[in-house]
Amino acid sequence: MTGQAQSHAWSSHKGAAALAAPPLAGKKRQAFDWRILLGFLLPIAIALLWEAAVALGLAQGRLVPPPSRIAATLLALAETGELWTHVWATLWRILIGFVIGAAAGIAIGAVSGTSTTMRRLLDPTLQALRAIPSIAWVPLFILWLGIFEESKVALIAVGVFFPVYLGIAGAILSVDRKLVEVGHVFRLSRTQLARRILLPAVLPEALIALRSGLGLGFMFVVAAEFMGASEGLGYLLVDGQQMGKPDQILAAIIAFALLGKIADSLLVYGTKPLVRWQDTVRERL
Amino acid sequence: MLNLEHLSKTYADGTRALSDINLSVREAEIVALIGGSGCGKTTLLRLIAGLDRASAGTIRLDDEVLSGPHPAIGIVFQEPRLLPWLTVSDNIAFGLDGVSAAERKARVAHALEKIGLVEHADRWPRDLSGGQQQRVAIARAFVTNPKVLLLDEPFSALDAFTRASLHEHLLGLWEETRPIVVLVTHDVQEAVTLADRAIVMQPKPGRIFDELSLSLARPRDKSGLPFESSVRRVLSALDQSLNPPQKQPQREKDRQAAALWW
Structure with a gap:
């Protein structure tokens, strides 16, 4: 009953908003939707509660530092310029790895999607390789490529390759x-x-594949930086653990969250004009 | 002149979809292929369009033997099949690649006017209703000025009012260049409204059962007696094609099926 009442309240709310919207928004872009801010409510509430708990002495805050300490750590890292060195190191690795992995995934996915013979030839091997947890390659990559950038980029590229390959081949087949x-x-x-039919038709699914590839790129850069790096956000994590600095670990984690979200949004908004024609519910949801 | 000679189609699994089809269509003639489902109407159209290959026989357009899609043959499918990433006007212009930009623009503008969608020129297909989308599909086929236009039940998914208005749009476009039209339909009214000749087909294997001339003056008065009697003629031919002499056994089978059901 309450659920029904709630949904009624919702719909009437939306109805009112829709009625109110047209004269305001008119032909210009839609007015800013304040409901977006709802998403910030939960993390801010948790942060404030924790901050209060530590400030009131209810919790020690040594292993789980309060938000103010994390912010101070981030600020300090930013002021010394250390943060940017690590951020750039990480972003650069992801970028190179992503470009290599995505290019290979698109090329091989396109071949395997368009030619049955090539699919029969390539797909079983690639599926078998995909079943290997990518981290398992780390020792081999270090032996082959050394402990510096090459092995890290290779690991990221492998991580990006598979979702892109699968997405592109599947999109072409469908x-x-x-x-x-x-x-x-x-x-x-x-x-x-x-050019005129296949490419535009696979574009929406291809972009989703690239997005999940990018997400995996962020995942694998941490793994890559765990295996021995002198800079990068992953190094900050390892360093924080070894030096017993949980605030530094959390600062790096927050940096990852922000960077990942920004990179994903850039990809989505940068490619939006390409898929404006799509008939989906996305805009209306 | 479109000539089909001894045309047969057998699918890989041995199904005989068409057997020995002979048909010739005059210039500017509108022919309706009518028949129950599974009698090979759509298969026949796909063969003429060059989307499938005949197992035997030839298709000739003005002494040219056709093999594969031909520039002088246009087709409108059952669904609009517009490309969702192109605007309405770009969809109409899709087949006009070899035409100069100015000419293309003029032809698209004219077609848009003809189908009454000028103000929708820059919209995406998703913003149009089903009937509007099908009008765009018809315009896309017409702008290339085909000699033969194939229509594969293009109005079957539409309501009666929309269908009637599309018939008018179609005839309006047809009047301009008067191509040969081969229309597949299972709607007798539609066949009598549009066609000069109705070809009644019969299933298993698909073949021509009967031909009826529908020489009524245009525009056709749908409430008039000649129209009514033509509809009745086609209906009775269709009826015979679906259950020829062995009417009784079919009944018997139905009764048995009913008995099993109870």
Whole structure:
């Protein structure tokens, strides 16, 4: 009963908003949606509660430092410039690894998606390789490529490759035969068909594949930096553990959260004009 | 002139979809292929469009033997099949690649006007209703000025009012260049409204059962007696094609099935 009442309240709320919106928003861009701020409520509340608990002496805050200490640590790291060195080191590794992994994933995914023979040839091997936990490559990469940048970038590239490969190949295989037939009716050549029908048709799924690839890139950069690095956010984590500085660990974790979210948003908003035509519920949800 | 000679299609699994189809369509003639489901109407259309290959027989357009899609043949499918990433006007222009930009623009503008969607030119297909989308699909086929236009039940998913208005749009576009039209339908009214000739087909294997000439003056008065009697003629032909002499056994089978059911 309460659920129903709530949903009623919701819909009437939305209805009122919709009624109120048009004259304000008009033809310009939609007015800022304040409901977005709802998402900040929970983390801020938790942070404030913890801060209060430590300030009132209810908790010690040694192993779980209060937000103010984490902020102070972040600020101090930023002021000395140390933070930026680590951030750039990490971002640079992700960027190179992502570009290599995504390019390989797109190329091989495209080949495997368009040619049955190539798929029969490549896919089983790649699926077997995919079943290996990527961290298992670390010792081998270190032996092959040394302990510096190359092995780290290689690990990230491997992590990015598989979701991109799977996404692209799957997207090409699931292109609507009916649209391809439209291309046949207008006698498009193979390259025209690829450019005018296949490419735009796979774009939305390809972008999702790139997003999950980027997410894995962030995951693997930590693993890569754990295995011996003198800079990078992953190094800050290891250093914080060894030196017993939980505030530094949390500062690095927060930096990861922010960077990951920013990178993902950049990818989404940067590619939005390409998929504006999509008929999805995303905008309305 | 479109000629089909001894056309047959057998699928890989041995299903005989079409057997020995012979048909010739005059210039500017509108022909309706009508028949129950599974009698190979759509298969026949796909063969003419070059989307499938015939197992035997030839398709000839003005003494040219067709093999594969041909620039002079356009098709409108059952679904609009618009490309969702192109605007309405870009969708209409999709087949106009070899045409100069100015000419393309003019033709698209004219087609938009003809189908009454000028103000929707820059919208995405997703913003259009089903009937509007199908109008765009018809315009896309017409702008290339095909000699033969194939229509594969393009109005079957639409309500009666929309369908009637699309018939008018179609005839309006047809009047301009008067291509050959081959229309697949299972709607007798539609066949009589549009076609000069109805070809009644029969299933298993798909073949031509009967031909009926529908030489009524255009525009056709749907409430008039000649229209009514034409509809009745086609209906009775269709009826015969679906259950020829062995009417009794079919009944018997139904009764048995009913008995099992109870």
